[in-house]
Amino acid sequence: MKNFFSVNDVPDLKQFVEKAKAVKASPFEDKTLGENKTLGLIFLNPSLRTRLSTQKAGLNLGMQVMVMNMGQEGWALETRDGVAMDGTTVEHIREAAGVIGQYCDVVGFRSFPSLKDREEDYNETLFNKFMEFCAVPLISLESATRHPLQSFADLLTIEEHKTVTKPKVVLSWAPHVKALPQAVPNSFAEWMNRAEKEGMIDFCITHPKGYELADEFTGNSRIIYDQEEAINDADFVYVKNWSSYHDYGKVISTDKNWMIAPDQLSKNTKVMHCLPVRRDVELASAILDGPQSLVQKEAGNRLWAAQTVLKEILTSDS
Amino acid sequence: MKNFFSVNDVPDLKQFVEKAKAVKASPFEDKTLGENKTLGLIFLNPSLRTRLSTQKAGLNLGMQVMVMNMGQEGWALETRDGVAMDGTTVEHIREAAGVIGQYCDVVGFRSFPSLKDREEDYNETLFNKFMEFCAVPLISLESATRHPLQSFADLLTIEEHKTVTKPKVVLSWAPHVKALPQAVPNSFAEWMNRAEKEGMIDFCITHPKGYELADEFTGNSRIIYDQEEAINDADFVYVKNWSSYHDYGKVISTDKNWMIAPDQLSKNTKVMHCLPVRRDVELASAILDGPQSLVQKEAGNRLWAAQTVLKEILTSDS
Amino acid sequence: MKNFFSVNDVPDLKQFVEKAKAVKASPFEDKTLGENKTLGLIFLNPSLRTRLSTQKAGLNLGMQVMVMNMGQEGWALETRDGVAMDGTTVEHIREAAGVIGQYCDVVGFRSFPSLKDREEDYNETLFNKFMEFCAVPLISLESATRHPLQSFADLLTIEEHKTVTKPKVVLSWAPHVKALPQAVPNSFAEWMNRAEKEGMIDFCITHPKGYELADEFTGNSRIIYDQEEAINDADFVYVKNWSSYHDYGKVISTDKNWMIAPDQLSKNTKVMHCLPVRRDVELASAILDGPQSLVQKEAGNRLWAAQTVLKEILTSDS
Numbered sequence: 001m002k003n004f005f006s007v008n009d010v011p012d013l014k015q016f017v018e019k020a021k022a023v024k025a026s027p028f029e030d031k032t033l034g035e036n037k038t039l040g041l042i043f044l045n046p047s048l049r050t051r052l053s054t055q056k057a058g059l060n061l062g063m064q065v066m067v068m069n070m071g072q073e074g075w076a077l078e079t080r081d082g083v084a085m086d087g088t089t090v091e092h093i094r095e096a097a098g099v100i101g102q103y104c105d106v107v108g109f110r111s112f113p114s115l116k117d118r119e120e121d122y123n124e125t126l127f128n129k130f131m132e133f134c135a136v137p138l139i140s141l142e143s144a145t146r147h148p149l150q151s152f153a154d155l156l157t158i159e160e161h162k163t164v165t166k167p168k169v170v171l172s173w174a175p176h177v178k179a180l181p182q183a184v185p186n187s188f189a190e191w192m193n194r195a196e197k198e199g200m201i202d203f204c205i206t207h208p209k210g211y212e213l214a215d216e217f218t219g220n221s222r223i224i225y226d227q228e229e230a231i232n233d234a235d236f237v238y239v240k241n242w243s244s245y246h247d248y249g250k251v252i253s254t255d256k257n258w259m260i261a262p263d264q265l266s267k268n269t270k271v272m273h274c275l276p277v278r279r280d281v282e283l284a285s286a287i288l289d290g291p292q293s294l295v296q297k298e299a300g301n302r303l304w305a306a307q308t309v310l311k312e313i314l315t316s317d318s
Numbered sequence: 319m320k321n322f323f324s325v326n327d328v329p330d331l332k333q334f335v336e337k338a339k340a341v342k343a344s345p346f347e348d349k350t351l352g353e354n355k356t357l358g359l360i361f362l363n364p365s366l367r368t369r370l371s372t373q374k375a376g377l378n379l380g381m382q383v384m385v386m387n388m389g390q391e392g393w394a395l396e397t398r399d400g401v402a403m404d405g406t407t408v409e410h411i412r413e414a415a416g417v418i419g420q421y422c423d424v425v426g427f428r429s430f431p432s433l434k435d436r437e438e439d440y441n442e443t444l445f446n447k448f449m450e451f452c453a454v455p456l457i458s459l460e461s462a463t464r465h466p467l468q469s470f471a472d473l474l475t476i477e478e479h480k481t482v483t484k485p486k487v488v489l490s491w492a493p494h495v496k497a498l499p500q501a502v503p504n505s506f507a508e509w510m511n512r513a514e515k516e517g518m519i520d521f522c523i524t525h526p527k528g529y530e531l532a533d534e535f536t537g538n539s540r541i542i543y544d545q546e547e548a549i550n551d552a553d554f555v556y557v558k559n560w561s562s563y564h565d566y567g568k569v570i571s572t573d574k575n576w577m578i579a580p581d582q583l584s585k586n587t588k589v590m591h592c593l594p595v596r597r598d599v600e601l602a603s604a605i606l607d608g609p610q611s612l613v614q615k616e617a618g619n620r621l622w623a624a625q626t627v628l629k630e631i632l633t634s635d636s
Numbered sequence: 637m638k639n640f641f642s643v644n645d646v647p648d649l650k651q652f653v654e655k656a657k658a659v660k661a662s663p664f665e666d667k668t669l670g671e672n673k674t675l676g677l678i679f680l681n682p683s684l685r686t687r688l689s690t691q692k693a694g695l696n697l698g699m700q701v702m703v704m705n706m707g708q709e710g711w712a713l714e715t716r717d718g719v720a721m722d723g724t725t726v727e728h729i730r731e732a733a734g735v736i737g738q739y740c741d742v743v744g745f746r747s748f749p750s751l752k753d754r755e756e757d758y759n760e761t762l763f764n765k766f767m768e769f770c771a772v773p774l775i776s777l778e779s780a781t782r783h784p785l786q787s788f789a790d791l792l793t794i795e796e797h798k799t800v801t802k803p804k805v806v807l808s809w810a811p812h813v814k815a816l817p818q819a820v821p822n823s824f825a826e827w828m829n830r831a832e833k834e835g836m837i838d839f840c841i842t843h844p845k846g847y848e849l850a851d852e853f854t855g856n857s858r859i860i861y862d863q864e865e866a867i868n869d870a871d872f873v874y875v876k877n878w879s880s881y882h883d884y885g886k887v888i889s890t891d892k893n894w895m896i897a898p899d900q901l902s903k904n905t906k907v908m909h910c911l912p913v914r915r916d917v918e919l920a921s922a923i924l925d926g927p928q929s930l931v932q933k934e935a936g937n938r939l940w941a942a943q944t945v946l947k948e949i950l951t952s953d954s
Contacts, residue, residue, distance in 0.1 A: 036663075036664050036667075036696075038692055038695070040688065064692070064695040066688055066691050066692065068684070068687070068688065070684075072705065072708045073679070073682060073683065073687065073705050073708070074682050074683070074684045075682055075684075075912070078915070081921075082921070083915075083916070084914075084915070084916040084917050085914040085915045085916065085917050086813045086914070086917050087813075090912050090914075091684070091911065091912030091913070092913075092915050094924075094925075095911055095912065095913060095924075095931065095932075095935075096684065096912075098932045098935070099684065099685055099688075099911065099932065099935040099936075100684075100688065102932070102935060102936040102939070103688045103689055103692050103939060104688075
């Protein structure tokens, strides 16, 4: 594994889950693997789970970890080529990425979409440029269109908690007060489609009309516009808000009925969310605090997802 | 020791001071104790001494340390239960604390009071919720009503510098330009009361009328409203501003006479302050820069206080 | 070496470059040198290269590294003596430096000039006070008037890429949209003058009239106001903007002709810049992206410069 940007960087999904389980069982087994290796974690946007879990993953592998919040500690980066930098951006991403790559053996990079220019966001311009110029292996800590460490942790959580061979997994849109990126649902759909192809799960999506995600992520997934029907007998419901892809970055529904009520859930249905979650806006407190919630398990598994990816990169590297 | 929140978490005060002296004498003796253990330091408010001394304490014990400034690197946390999170808070403390606890073996947490709602502040709502949901041992890096690492360092400093068996210790209010929390004086009073009970010191408090601290912290301590009388022949004067507890969070005096003049001090009196200090507002430069000041010693002892507490938690844990 | 503030702290320049080459050849050879030693990196201003390269340098030497951005994580420091601190500054640099020095074995400190009060800036008041009160060895991570780690990395880069025994090095002013400090060109001139004295290079400076740097840095360096003439047959052109020293802190030219065009360069001329660089304002993209640019090499050498300085301090110390 050279970079970790999407599920396409994973050659064998089932094996990758098994590797994560092995890492989770023996977290400190590979402490010499990262000796004299430095992991740089560069954030253009805020982070809690991703920051702490990836930092700890590196430390568990014996790496040195340097965390940098560009917005607070550094300055604004220019990403466009061919413009005279006479405005507010202080450094071009070409220079910044090249420099950071020289001080690190592996880099993690987070950058949210603008939600203004769909083409630019979906071309992953910023991430791709960073990847090109930093030269060393790059791990996505969430890019404009994907959050693969989250999706990997989600898949691991499903595999750990499934009670049938091929569980039914539903991605269910939820209301929110802000316009959010499509990165988490895109990435989840991409990973679940792959898992479905490998016979691990059954997958479908439910959301209000107008919230269709980009085809490149949802592929042939069934979309069921009736939430009640979609989540019926689901083994796992993955709750998440996102803004519109087609009317790009817009909030086109705030329908509170899309927040699943506790009595809508079958008793065997597990509920997932990537966090942070708006309580009683996206997801009812009664569900979050009850036995059907897996949200803390998912967050815990972020560590093993990150450590597995890092281990994979470090071992491919040597 | 499971958590470190107040002096009540310390079973034997004299022994605890002796432990700190031993740690100070051999800082690197326990470097294997923290192996494969992670200390997370979570700040909702700024910090200099607490941040650096606790980080170094963890490192001295061989721990991995992750520092997170929620305000800058993360986002606003919701602390109220039963409200729909449709405002500016992004994540509930239930989720955040639960997640952080999963990545850490010990967590340090700092959160200042609002100084608006006394009941909420004095119930230590935020700290208690964090403690409940993070599940792992929690160290207060200053909460709404207490700053126990500071008080422990102060007691250690007094023990190191006393020239009589039972020195006279005076907590003396000082003017300031802002309304400050009562956490430091509360905590100091609580620790000194305990030390007095154990026969280690004599303790009294001096401040303008209206600045009485909460009974739960001052207990039966003498309050002497005449500063001159109170500090007369004191072995240690602990200078600190705080805002009113009774007229909650208000500045009710800015009387400059309450800043102790150098010639008011007996020559054997040592002067203490937790820092940061407003020079020539709270405390005269001539005192701070002179031989009677212990402020740097106190700050230096913050390291040994933190390391002793961490060691105690790590050894109780195993 | 006790402190690293200017080229005057380096007893033997040629030997110092050789030491850096040795460190670069075996980065992890001295991993036990920093055992149980703590490096504190204190930033009053933003940083990318300096922060990451110095942090990594400490880690390579086995040190513990604590990074603190005072503006974001801490508070405003008072630097003036003899004033009552009744304004916005929260802590005096006397206290802050004293405290930080107690938790660290070596401290790195960054503080930019005000560009308002030349005397204060050029007296290096802030840096000198920090050095006085922190008591442990202090490394400049850029002060009001100098950036010695940058200049050391620049000299190393020149030594690695020279093709003649005594290359011609030209410092060339460039336009910018903001008023920048003189620290980088001052420091570069100071190091190049010393290198010239030791027979390592030939040095001259070119800039528009009015941009003369302070004599204490440029010494007897030739100033050539005709850029074309100055850079003709140069082996190295060091491009940098700075604001006026004489009309202190002012931008007195924005003449775009001072941005070197690719066709103005001889084909053997190497181009240098400390970064961050404003593309197509200070330096043409075509040069930055072409084979004559050494900017990434300089940035890479920042690590070895920092590690050499740290090693020197650690070995002098023991």
